[in-house]
Amino acid sequence: MALISVKRLPKQQIRVMFDRAKQMEKEGRNIIHLEIGRPDFDTPEHIVEAAVEALRAGKHHYCPNAGIPELRQAVSQRYAEEYQLNYDPATEVLITNGVAEGVFLAINALLDPGDQVLIPDPRWVNYEPDALINFVEPISYSLYEDNGYQPDPDEIAEKLTPRSRMLILASPSNPTGGVISPEIMEKIAALAVQKDLIVVSDEIYEKIIYPPAQHTCAGVLEGLHERTIILNGFSKYYSMTGWRLGFTLAPQKLLEPMLRYHQYMITSTNTFAQWGAVKALTSDQSPSIAMRDEFQKRRDFVYKAVNRIPGFCCTRPAGAFYLFPSVQQTGLSGIQMATLLLEKAGVATVAGEYFGYKGAGHIRISYANSLDNLKMAVEKIEEVMTDLSLE
Ligand SMILES: Cc1ncc(COP(=O)(O)O)c(C=O)c1O
Numbered sequence: 001m002a003l004i005s006v007k008r009l010p011k012q013q014i015r016v017m018f019d020r021a022k023q024m025e026k027e028g029r030n031i032i033h034l035e036i037g038r039p040d041f042d043t044p045e046h047i048v049e050a051a052v053e054a055l056r057a058g059k060h061h062y063c064p065n066a067g068i069p070e071l072r073q074a075v076s077q078r079y080a081e082e083y084q085l086n087y088d089p090a091t092e093v094l095i096t097n098g099v100a101e102g103v104f105l106a107i108n109a110l111l112d113p114g115d116q117v118l119i120p121d122p123r124w125v126n127y128e129p130d131a132l133i134n135f136v137e138p139i140s141y142s143l144y145e146d147n148g149y150q151p152d153p154d155e156i157a158e159k160l161t162p163r164s165r166m167l168i169l170a171s172p173s174n175p176t177g178g179v180i181s182p183e184i185m186e187k188i189a190a191l192a193v194q195k196d197l198i199v200v201s202d203e204i205y206e207k208i209i210y211p212p213a214q215h216t217c218a219g220v221l222e223g224l225h226e227r228t229i230i231l232n233g234f235s236k237y238y239s240m241t242g243w244r245l246g247f248t249l250a251p252q253k254l255l256e257p258m259l260r261y262h263q264y265m266i267t268s269t270n271t272f273a274q275w276g277a278v279k280a281l282t283s284d285q286s287p288s289i290a291m292r293d294e295f296q297k298r299r300d301f302v303y304k305a306v307n308r309i310p311g312f313c314c315t316r317p318a319g320a321f322y323l324f325p326s327v328q329q330t331g332l333s334g335i336q337m338a339t340l341l342l343e344k345a346g347v348a349t350v351a352g353e354y355f356g357y358k359g360a361g362h363i364r365i366s367y368a369n370s371l372d373n374l375k376m377a378v379e380k381i382e383e384v385m386t387d388l389s390l391e
Pocket of ligand 1: 037097098099100101124170173174202204233234235241244245246
């Protein structure tokens, strides 16, 4: 995509598909929603209770710009316990309006127009527009499907120029479900150190990962701590998408410009919601573990079932809750396939083209929906594909 003005940024296509599916529902169609990336579970009750209690206890007011100290402390403690990483809760943790804000801040507060940011392809839909908004040039590096959607560190090295300032990593990945292997993470870390890059590691699906795959937190890799911004949040693992809460961990020199941008744009995130997030981090994790287990069952089902549909094929996702099948053998583009499935099967998916050049000829299926709905969706897709082959 060429550098363009904010006024001409395209609409976010996942939302376009969602709105279209919702409109069809209003018109009386039954739609199975596999387009939107949000867990179909409600937020666990004890988290909701904590936020309600906070409201009743008068937590109605502005909080510090970076977030309530208790939440920053809980975030810092989790990283200390889990990864032995030290982030000062007073200066190195920022509570954001979702990871979406964290990505935006990292690119916009730390880069200047004309700088380059390396982004994966396929990728989550915000990275590229977030760069273009600030006239930062996004440079894509490929994720290779035949290798479980791993990046190639040599290719990343080849794409670097004197204007390259930042590298975005996303593992587990949306839309592919790929998890970057520890060996490749180490090679990328060495490259980032050698070329003096800021690393932004979007780890929102950190805990939605299926054994034997393992998560590698970028902050633990040699030489990365001082140059890395870790982005994580509550939307997925705690099913808190509507609460709009994420967090950023980074050394003070990187976090401070982000905090300043955040002060003018957001002021601070919702105070009582943050009390719910404190509860999420510091209490019983079993509801989230149960959700993860359920996603794994669905992954196993949908991966096998979709691979059986003529013309569809995909690698087994190791994390997140997306399947990213190629539909190239059907002769249709991802856009044509997603449109066909919505109109003829009543199954909403998202065309792979919207996730980057490498997404062409794919569709993204979010399996954050019940097993019954997933079974029904696969049957409906099979019917449409059979009709298509008979035409
Ligand atoms: C890879 C990735 N990063 C960030 C986000 C944004 O999440 P949040 O709800 O925390 O803004 C999403 C949401 O789908 C995502 O898939």
